[in-house]
Amino acid sequence: MKPARNSALVLGGLLSVAASLLHIGCIIGGPDWYRFFGAGEAMATMAEQGSMIPTLLTLGIAAILAIWAAYAFSGAGLLPRLPLLRSGLVVISAIYLLRGLALIPALIINGGEVMPFVLWSSLIVLVYGVAYAIGTWTAWPNLKPRR
Template sequence: MLATVDLGQKLLVVGGILSLLASILHIGVIIGGPDWYRFFGAGEDMARMAEKGLFYPALITIGIACVLAIWSWFAFAGAGLVWKPPLLRTGLVAISAVYLARGLIVLPMAIFAPEKINGFAIWSSLIVLIYGLFYAAGTWKSWPTLS
């Protein structure tokens, strides 16, 4: 199926799969509970609230999962696999920008707040930077077909 699509569409499919996996992972964090919140870097406050049975961590995490699922839809739509949402081009550019900005945040952190850089900050930034590169390159290569 992917053999008949161009490079931009392939890149967007990969980006969409990555976003969908991240969305599912966020649901897994809710199911996994406080230890998963800790392991995946949500912070001790979120883990403690989950331990107390408060709804706040789950609501925030579900919200993030929903956003990531919507971003996946945009990528799959850009690849021509599903129906197109409104403002597809604008959405893909914005999603690319958010992922890239989040991925590059460690650079100013290294200068202005080096004490906040830890293993989670580094590896999560690299992962999200990769997501952003798939979205940005896929959007750029598919631009003429996205209207």
């Protein structure tokens, strides 16, 4: 049985696609984009020096985010069922939520102050995690493993 469309998972998938494309944009945009999006001065400097490390790392992240989008779209019924769909969606939700919630210890450790990048990136990723978690919860009965 094909799962019903799930707006939370569709949103999560679209957010992951956007993040993947932004990572590709950093590769194309170069050092200034790495700096603007908070990759750190070391990554920007390596990119300026022509190192392949920033490109390879960023391509890897973009690929992972694209795969995560595919899992969201699969769970929403827009793509064929992917292997380990239930487990994959739970793990993806957990990773996004934990990354977003990392803001709390950062605020505690730093006396309530964090770099703007840490603040806004954590809040954005928390939205991703909530979309995946709600979507996974909603779709759960339709995501039974194949027999």
